[in-house]
Amino acid sequence: MxxxxxxxxxxxxKEIKVSFIMYTNxxxxxxxxxxxxxxxxxxxxxxxxxxxxxxxxKLSSESKVLITDFVSLPGYTITxxxxxxxxxxxxxxxxxxxxxxxxIRGPMIMKSFGTKxxxxxxxxxxxxxxKFFIKSIKILNKINDIDEFLKFKYExxxxxxTVYDHIIRYTGVGSVNKISFKFYYFLSLALSTHSYCKNFFxxxxxxxxxxxxxxxxxxxxxxxxALLNNCKVYAYGGGTKKIWIRAYSNISERxxxxxxxxxxxxxxxxxxxxxxxxxxxxxxxxxxxxxxLSQDELLQAPKFTAQHFDPRNTKKISKKEICKILGWxxxxxxxGIFNHSFIDGxxxxxxxxxxxxxxxxxxxxxxxxxxxxxNWIVKEHPYAYKENYFSPNLGAxxxxxxxxxxxxxxxxxxxSFDKKLNGSSLIxxxxxxxxxxxxxxxxxxxxxxxxxxxxxxxxxxxxFTNEPRTKAEYFSHLKNIKNIxxxxxxxxxxxxxxxxxxxxxxxSQLDVPLLPDYKEKxxxxxxxxxxxxxxxxxxxxxxxxxxxxxxxxxxxxxxHTIDLELLKYPNLSF
Numbered sequence: 001m002x003x004x005x006x007x008x009x010x011x012x013x014k015e016i017k018v019s020f021i022m023y024t025n026x027x028x029x030x031x032x033x034x035x036x037x038x039x040x041x042x043x044x045x046x047x048x049x050x051x052x053x054x055x056x057x058k059l060s061s062e063s064k065v066l067i068t069d070f071v072s073l074p075g076y077t078i079t080x081x082x083x084x085x086x087x088x089x090x091x092x093x094x095x096x097x098x099x100x101x102x103x104i105r106g107p108m109i110m111k112s113f114g115t116k117x118x119x120x121x122x123x124x125x126x127x128x129x130x131k132f133f134i135k136s137i138k139i140l141n142k143i144n145d146i147d148e149f150l151k152f153k154y155e156x157x158x159x160x161x162t163v164y165d166h167i168i169r170y171t172g173v174g175s176v177n178k179i180s181f182k183f184y185y186f187l188s189l190a191l192s193t194h195s196y197c198k199n200f201f202x203x204x205x206x207x208x209x210x211x212x213x214x215x216x217x218x219x220x221x222x223x224x225x226a227l228l229n230n231c232k233v234y235a236y237g238g239g240t241k242k243i244w245i246r247a248y249s250n251i252s253e254r255x256x257x258x259x260x261x262x263x264x265x266x267x268x269x270x271x272x273x274x275x276x277x278x279x280x281x282x283x284x285x286x287x288x289x290x291x292x293l294s295q296d297e298l299l300q301a302p303k304f305t306a307q308h309f310d311p312r313n314t315k316k317i318s319k320k321e322i323c324k325i326l327g328w329x330x331x332x333x334x335x336g337i338f339n340h341s342f343i344d345g346x347x348x349x350x351x352x353x354x355x356x357x358x359x360x361x362x363x364x365x366x367x368x369x370x371x372x373x374x375n376w377i378v379k380e381h382p383y384a385y386k387e388n389y390f391s392p393n394l395g396a397x398x399x400x401x402x403x404x405x406x407x408x409x410x411x412x413x414x415x416s417f418d419k420k421l422n423g424s425s426l427i428x429x430x431x432x433x434x435x436x437x438x439x440x441x442x443x444x445x446x447x448x449x450x451x452x453x454x455x456x457x458x459x460x461x462x463x464f465t466n467e468p469r470t471k472a473e474y475f476s477h478l479k480n481i482k483n484i485x486x487x488x489x490x491x492x493x494x495x496x497x498x499x500x501x502x503x504x505x506x507x508s509q510l511d512v513p514l515l516p517d518y519k520e521k522x523x524x525x526x527x528x529x530x531x532x533x534x535x536x537x538x539x540x541x542x543x544x545x546x547x548x549x550x551x552x553x554x555x556x557x558x559x560h561t562i563d564l565e566l567l568k569y570p571n572l573s574f
Contacts, residue, residue: 004137010181011133011188015126022102029104040529041074041105047536048112052085055541056114063207065093066226067115069106070219072099075240075515075523076212077106078532081113082514083234083245084210086547090554093207098200098222119200121218123192132195136187146176147355149183155198156228158254159190162220165347166190169216172397174342174358186217193218197225208232214258215348227251241517244508245550245561255350257437259458261503262559265574266462269507270499273567280506281498285446289424316425326375326415333374333431333484336417336444337364340436341383342396349437352455353474357436358398360454364434365407365414367475372413373482377426378404379417381438431484441465442504445497450487452477459500464493507566510546514539 032038067084069077088095097118099106107118123129143149152160163186168174171182197218209226213219214235226233233248237258246258269277323330340357354360368376380400400416408414417426432450435441437457445451445464452466454474460467466487468474481487489497516531541547549561556573 004141007137007181007184008130008133011130011185014185015129026102026104040526040533041524044529044532044536045108045112047533049114051536051539052112052114055089057089059088059094060092061094063091063093063205064096065091066096066098066204066206066209066231067110068098068209068211068219068222069103069110070100070121070222071212072103072106073520073523074105074109074528075518075520077109079236079240079243079512079515080210080212081110081115082512083236083550084110084115085113086550087208087210087234087554090551091207096204100218121193121196123189123196129188129192132192133184133188135191136184140179140184140187143179146179149179150355154191154194156251157194157221157224159187159194159221161347162215162217163187163190165220166216168346168356169343172343172395174396174398175356175362190217190221193221194225197222201225201229201231206231208234210234212236215345223248224251224254227254238509240520240523241515242509242511244510245553247553247557247559255347255456257348257456257458259504261458261500261508262574263462264572265503265560265562266496266499268569268572268574269503269567270496272569274495274499277499277502277507278495281446281502284501284505285443288443289427317421317429318425319429322425322429323375327412328375333482334429335374335376335481336426336430336433336440337361337368337376337378338433338435338438338440339379339381339384339400340438341381342398344383345437349456351469352436353468353471354436354454358396360436361400361403362407363471364454364478365403367478368414369408369411371478371481374413374431376414377417377430378414379423379426379440380419432481432487434478442497442501445489446494446501448489448494450484450489452481452487458504459497462496462500464489464497503562507563508560510549510561510563512546513544 065084065088067080069080071077084095084097087093095110095113095115097107097110097115099110099118099120101120101122103120110118139152139154140149143152146164149160150164163183164176166186167176167182206226206229209222209231211219211223211226211233212235214223223233223235227248228251234245235248235258236243236245238244248256319334320330322328322334328334339361342356342358346356354363365378378400384396384399404414404416417423427444427447427449430444430449432452433440433444434452434454436454437460441451441453441457442459445459450466451464452468452474453460454468456467459465466477468477514532514535516528516535518528518531522528545565546561549564552558552564553561556571558574560574562574
């Protein structure tokens with residue numbers, strides 16, 4: 001009882017803080033508009049609105065395309081608005097928008113594309129929010145532990161997974177073993193979000209939903225509500241300038257990665273475009289590995305930097321050199337462990353062996369302490385470094401260095417890889433690689449290096465990765481990995497990996513002529529708006545190939561947009 005009272009007091013404090021931040025941001029944005037600090041943004045809105053007025057047609061008001069934006073960055077808002085505009089015209093549906101409470105910029109952008117009605121995700125009055133918090137107390141008081149909470153569903157919505165994912169994302173803890181106030185608060189937020197979505201989809205005839213983020217609160221809950229209400233969901237992926245669109249249509253696809261291209265498409269390319277695809281894939285991989293890797297791809301290893309290497313060293317290093325420095329037997333295989341972000345994409349998968357990415361790393365390190373028949377190099381994920389944080393407030397509280405110091409500090413056969421070294425050295429050093437769901441699993445398979453996965457990922461299930469489904473199977477792989485010959489990839493497996501690589505990085509990449517070439521962190525700066533203004537001035541809708549590919553995707557009911565000039569397929573549905 002006392003705990004419940006304390007949590008209610010904390011709830012009051014949290015609500016006051018959230019409201020203060022929201023209203024402060026609103027005031028600062030309005031002041032910026034008044035003082036014309038956002039003049040380039042306003043210029044873009046005017047030009048964009050005037051352009052799309054010419055194409056306004058009488059769209060059906062009986063069904064709608066819902067354009068959502070909860071990332072609240074201009075690049076994301078504009079991209080979803082472009083897709084929403086195109087889908088609305090193709091499907092003959094009226095566009096409408098949904099943004100977070102207090103968002104002013106998002107609706108302004110959406111309306112410049114002809115979106116008349118933009119709704120705000122309203123959590124209701126303070127009394128209403130308190131009601132959901134009390135409801136969360138009642139629910140959690142009946143739940144014994146984290147694993148039970150992860151299985152918790154509310155009206156068919158995966159609330160437990162969403163709340164857990166949200167907590168590790170926005171606290172940076174990576175893994176949680178105890179239910180705390182955060183679970184009560186974010187559960188109440190998830191419940192109120194679901195209540196709003198349930199009523200929203202009931203009252204509005206939504207045909208399709210455009211969404212940029214399928215994870216966390218509220219994206220995950222909107223996504224599942226849309227699928228449960230038989231809406232088509234379009235989520236985009238790729239980069240910022242070149243992207244593709246994934247279509248979802250059934251709740252059974254809830255945990256399918258947006259980058260998971262259909263096996264039918266992979267088989268078609270393998271049978272009809274094999275030589276072209278293999279050549280292009282090899283060109284991309286060669287280009288990537290020939291030069292020094294970017295800062296994002298260079299990862300840290302204090303054992304290397306502190307003891308042996310000049311921090312400025314970016315030359316490639318051979319297996320013999322590394323073994324000589326570390327005192328390793330160069331006849332032993334070296335296995336790479338490629339860490340994944342602890343706070344991103346944790347549940348974007350259909351199956352997993354461990355609760356989360358951090359649990360996977362810790363369990364793996366504890367297991368390999370006693371596996372000395374091979375040597376191990378652990379490579380950090382780029383998101384672990386502050387210079388690569390998307391936001392100063394979004395970063396994991398732990399990293400490979402801390403975990404190694406905690407678990408394997410006394411193990412000479414386990415080291416981390418120095419971010420100052422050239423990462424492409426590992427291609428000629430490693431005999432096999434382990435990862436949860438990192439892209440390295442695809443790249444290494446393309447190069448003939450065996451990969452063991454600890455979870456589903458977008459390239460899993462195609463036959464070129466090892467995919468244990470239980471902890472016992474996974475640890476058995478680690479204990480027997482010295483028998484490297486049994487993991488050797490066939491030419492057919494290597495070819496299939498390269499085919500998928502080609503589809504992901506070339507065949508699916510479509511240029512969006514309305515978007516400038518920008519980095520996510522610079523979304524919203526002066527150059528970003530200049531780029532948009534320049535593009536809308538030059539834009540010719542009749543020549544927009546991206547629009548035509550969306551039109552074809554919808555017509556053929558395909559899973560992804562694909563560059564059909566490259567594919568040239570005979571009415572294949574994929």
